[in-house]
Amino acid sequence: MKKISLLSIMMITWLSTTSFLKSSQISQFTTAISYVDVNNSGSTISKSGNYYLTGNVSFYPTTTPTSQTIIHITESNVTINLNKNTISQASTNNTLSLNAIVIDPGVHHVTIQNGTISGVSGVGVVIG
Numbered sequence: 451m452k453k454i455s456l457l458s459i460m461m462i463t464w465l466s467t468t469s470f471l472k473s474s475q476i477s478q479f480t481t482a483i484s485y486v487d488v489n490n491s492g493s494t495i496s497k498s499g500n501y502y503l504t505g506n507v508s509f510y511p512t513t514t515p516t517s518q519t520i521i522h523i524t525e526s527n528v529t530i531n532l533n534k535n536t537i538s539q540a541s542t543n544n545t546l547s548l549n550a551i552v553i554d555p556g557v558h559h560v561t562i563q564n565g566t567i568s569g570v571s572g573v574g575v576v577i578g
Contacts, residue, residue: 480531483521489540492517498527503535503565509548510540518545518572519552526558532565539570547572554578 483493485505490512495501511517520537521530530551537550549572553560556578567574 480529483530485535488520488537492520492522494522494524495528495530496524498525500529500531502531502533503537504533506535507537508540509538509570510543511545518547519549520570521551523551523553523557523560526556526560528557528559529561529563531563534565536566536568537570538568545571549573549576552576 480500480502483495483501483503485503485507487493488503488507489509492509492511507520509520520539523530539545539548548570550567550570551562551574553576562575
């Protein structure tokens, strides 16, 4: 299992912000990931496509209280535009080893751009 450091995520984010879509353009071509839903139960992306986050995520799962992944990607060819938002662990969430984004083994061509991952007890992005 490969792990990417927060510094690497920051570099990826910095490099990817040079050509992102305006908010008005995003909704025409992508699927929204509701920050409200992600805050409460996380999100699984199981279809190829372009996705964008609708707001900041402060993860405190109510429907799956032992969840250790905020966003789980199970399919190849996925782009997630964080839309200048932050994914973090709520201060009241005591889950140990909480990972922000997990990409399954064998999944390829995944892009995460235009946002920040911070304050999680595990890893920002887990690949494979």
